[in-house]
Structure formats: C-alpha cells, structure tokens
Amino acid sequence: MNQDAPDPTAWANAVLIAINAAGSSRAKLGAAVGVTKQSVDRWLAEPAPPKPDVVFAIERHLGATPGTISAHLGYVPVGAPVPASVPDAIDADSHLSPTAKGILRAAYLQARQASVDDARRDT
Secondary structure, eight states: OOTTSOOHHHHHHHHHHHHHHHTOOHHHHHHHHTSOHHHHHHHHHTTOOOOHHHHHHHHHHHTOOTTTTGGGGTOOOTTOOOOOSHHHHHHHOTTSOHHHHHHHHHHHHHHHHHHHHHHHHHO
C-alpha cells in the first residue's frame, strides 16, 4: 500500500494501542465521542472509520498527539505538530509499542553515533 494512502487497518491498530496506553476501553471511548461500544467495535473490525471530526475527538479523548492516529486515514487536524526530530517522530508514531519505540530510539542513537565516528575518521 502507498505509504501516504489512507490505511484503515493501521488506523484501527493505532486506536487499539492508544486505548491500551490510555487505560481506556472501547466502551469508554464510545461514551466519550457519543456512540455505543458496538459502533467502536464496528469501526475497528471492518475497519470502517468514522468521520474526521469523530477521529479527532478520539485522539483528544485518548490523549494522543493530534495527527498521530488520524494521519492513518489521511486526516491531519489543523495545528497538528510536525515532529522536529527522529526521536520525536518515533514517540509520535501510534503504531509502535513502548518497547518498539525504545528499540528504535536506541538504534537511531547508535546510527547517529556511528555517523559522528565516521565523520571524525574522515577529517
């Protein structure tokens, strides 16, 4: 799939990860955005995501950085921050578990140090 194309399956996975990270549930999420748990279940199973305003409300309720969940559907709220660095992008990626984020941060820092070491050898 095109990396920039909407990906409802990735969106559903990001929502599930965010629900878990927030210590929430599908029922609580539904109540917060004005729908039933069954509607949330349907959005995540089909996946048939809701309209953009509801997707943004989901991000707010779950405490997700604006755009981290909605971007999987091609929606980015006005004013959503753009990651300033690779570690910020890793932290903002709602696809990644905390363990995966730690692994990627460590690999990035190691690669960065290798680049510094290479540059010192070349000068």
